[in-house]
Amino acid sequence: MSSDVFGVISRFDAILQTAEESAIKQIFQALGTSYANLENSLRRSHDKYVAAAQPNLTGLQRSALLLQEIEDLLNLIPPGVAATLEPGVA
DSSP states (O other): OHHHHHHHHHHHHHHHHHHHHHHHHHHHHHHHHHHHHHHHHHHHHHHHHHHHHOTTOOHHHHHHHHHHHHHHHHTTSOHHHHTTSOTTTO
């Protein structure tokens, strides 16, 4: 009887682990998509603003300026939280 119980527990644990891994994968995919959308939106808005404010900057200079500003924002994230983020995000 106890081996049946352990078998059920083992199967249940495997099912939960698979569900957890799937959920984590979906969350990271959603976060990646959201980040890409945010980056694209910021880039479009920022390019329009910088093009009007500083029309002599090249596209590469505008991109570098945007990345610098995003880096400044990311530096506001507490170190404990930043350590849990994917390397491409922080």
